Amino acid sequence: MNCAESLAIIDHAPLEEVRAAVTETIDPHAVDDVGLSAHLRECDRCRQSASMVVQSHSALADQLAASRPQRDFGPVAKIAQRKERYRRGLIVFGIPSVVAGVVLFALLLTKLIVPEARRLLEPPPEVVIVTYPLKCLKPEQAASLLRPYLPLPKNPRWQAEAFAVVPGEFGVRAVTVRAPRSTIDDVPRLLAQFEKDFAPACPR
Amino acid sequence: MDYGNEAILNLQNSGIDSLVEQTRAGDERAFGRLVAELQPRVHRWALSYSMDPDEAEDIVQEVFVLVLRHLDKYRGHAALTTWLYRITGRAASRLRRTRQRRAVLASGPRGKPDREVYETDPGGRVDRERLGSLLRNLWQNLPERQRVVVDLVDLQGHTPAEAADMLELNPSTLRANLFKARKTLRGQFLMRHPDIAASYLRGSNELR
Numbered sequence: 001m002n003c004a005e006s007l008a009i010i011d012h013a014p015l016e017e018v019r020a021a022v023t024e025t026i027d028p029h030a031v032d033d034v035g036l037s038a039h040l041r042e043c044d045r046c047r048q049s050a051s052m053v054v055q056s057h058s059a060l061a062d063q064l065a066a067s068r069p070q071r072d073f074g075p076v077a078k079i080a081q082r083k084e085r086y087r088r089g090l091i092v093f094g095i096p097s098v099v100a101g102v103v104l105f106a107l108l109l110t111k112l113i114v115p116e117a118r119r120l121l122e123p124p125p126e127v128v129i130v131t132y133p134l135k136c137l138k139p140e141q142a143a144s145l146l147r148p149y150l151p152l153p154k155n156p157r158w159q160a161e162a163f164a165v166v167p168g169e170f171g172v173r174a175v176t177v178r179a180p181r182s183t184i185d186d187v188p189r190l191l192a193q194f195e196k197d198f199a200p201a202c203p204r
Numbered sequence: 205m206d207y208g209n210e211a212i213l214n215l216q217n218s219g220i221d222s223l224v225e226q227t228r229a230g231d232e233r234a235f236g237r238l239v240a241e242l243q244p245r246v247h248r249w250a251l252s253y254s255m256d257p258d259e260a261e262d263i264v265q266e267v268f269v270l271v272l273r274h275l276d277k278y279r280g281h282a283a284l285t286t287w288l289y290r291i292t293g294r295a296a297s298r299l300r301r302t303r304q305r306r307a308v309l310a311s312g313p314r315g316k317p318d319r320e321v322y323e324t325d326p327g328g329r330v331d332r333e334r335l336g337s338l339l340r341n342l343w344q345n346l347p348e349r350q351r352v353v354v355d356l357v358d359l360q361g362h363t364p365a366e367a368a369d370m371l372e373l374n375p376s377t378l379r380a381n382l383f384k385a386r387k388t389l390r391g392q393f394l395m396r397h398p399d400i401a402a403s404y405l406r407g408s409n410e411l412r
Contacts, residue, residue, distance in 0.1 A: 007394070010390065010394075011386065011387055011390050011391055011394075012383055012386045012387045012390070013386075014357075014358075015357075015358045049394055052335055052393070052394075053390055053393065053394070055332050055335050055336075056332075056335035056336055056338065056339035056393060057339065057358055057359060058332070058336075059332045059333055059335050059336025059337075059339070060336040060339045060340050060343060060359060061359040061360070062336065063333075063336050063337070063340060064248055064251055064252070064340075064355075064359065065248060067247070067248070067251060067257070068244060068247070069243055069244065069247040069260075069261060069264055070257070070261060071261050071264070071265070073236065073239040073240035073243045074236060076239050076243060076264065076265055076268055077232075077235055077236040077238075077239040077240075077268065078236075079265060079268075079269075080235070080239070080265070080268040080269045080271070080272045081232055081235065081272065083269045084269065084272045084273055087273070
């Protein structure tokens with residue numbers, strides 16, 4: 001074995017083999033070890049290299065083993081226990097609380113928020129304008145009797161001012177109603193009823 | 205062989221087992237004693253994962269948080285050493301991910317120029333501690349996996365099979381990492397020596 005071969009073994013052989021070769025406590029069956037050991041006996045430089053490799057590893061192992069944790073075990077254990085208690089507390093109380101919160105929120109969403117949102121998003125009803133001639137009632141009388149039947153605006157987007165009853169002017173005996181279709185459909189029946197009910201008060 | 209540390213001791217002795225059982229039963233004092241027993245070993249392992257002593261302390265803390273959390277799951281099928289080592293590795297990875305940094309080991313002889321080790325001792329008869337420091341500098345610069353593998357096998361004295369088990373690595377992957385790490389580490393180590401470097405370089409060329 002020459003120096004190059006010896007260094008190649010020192011380079012990557014298990015530390016135990018290098019150590020054994022240096023200390024000459026070799027396994028007689030390990031050919032490399034025998035060769036290395038024989039070479040190390042003859043070559044000072046290679047022996048020095050092998051010895052330094054072994055010593056440096058041993059010294060590094062000692063250095064690392066000598067490094068002691070700075071934190072005392074007491075605080076380490078206490079912190080670990082506190083964190084674990086907190087985690088368990090979170091599991092026992094936190095998760096049910098979150099679940100309850102989610103359920104509550106879902107209920108709130110379905111019972112209050114969703115209907116309200118739907119109402120707000122509902123498109124305004126179709127507004128129809130119809131003028132009804134009057135037989136008996138004066139336009140002002142008819143208007144004041146019809147006004148309570150107009151729907152209240154449920155949604156700001158509906159434009160409440162769109163619903164109105166306008167009495168005829170300049171002696172026109174009529175009333176104009178501007179309201180959603182459903183209300184308009186009901187107006188003839190209401191007017192007929194009012195005119196019939198107030199017939200005795202009608203001017204002859 | 206004395207590896208200069210007690211990490212290779214089998215932790216599954218009756219004392220530790222009893223502490224584990226008591227901790228499982230909720231005995232906080234037993235957990236304190238368990239931490240006192242295991243902390244130096246875990247710290248030693250943490251140092252090979254992190255080059256920063258402060259970070260190593262944080263890894264130790266995280267390991268015991270995880271130990272307490274998962275002690276119920278530890279069934280004793282694997283050696284406590286192996287189980288604990290795996291937790292240390294995971295804690296180190298987790299901490300590294302959150303911190304996204306890799307600090308250098310600030311303590312010890314780090315920072316000295318590598319050549320100084322030899323230059324202050326022209327005869328090349330450098331003392332053992334200095335050799336250790338030089339090797340430490342080189343070891344710290346290895347990629348993490350190689351560093352950990354060298355630590356387990358060459359510094360702590362585990363067999364490659366044990367190390368593969370502890371690191372949850374394929375044995376052939378471990379051997380490949382070990383080979384690369386040794387070659388890098390020892391190659392660089394020998395190259396630092398003015399006299400040896402010459403013959404080392406000559407040897408490397410001859411082998412080519």
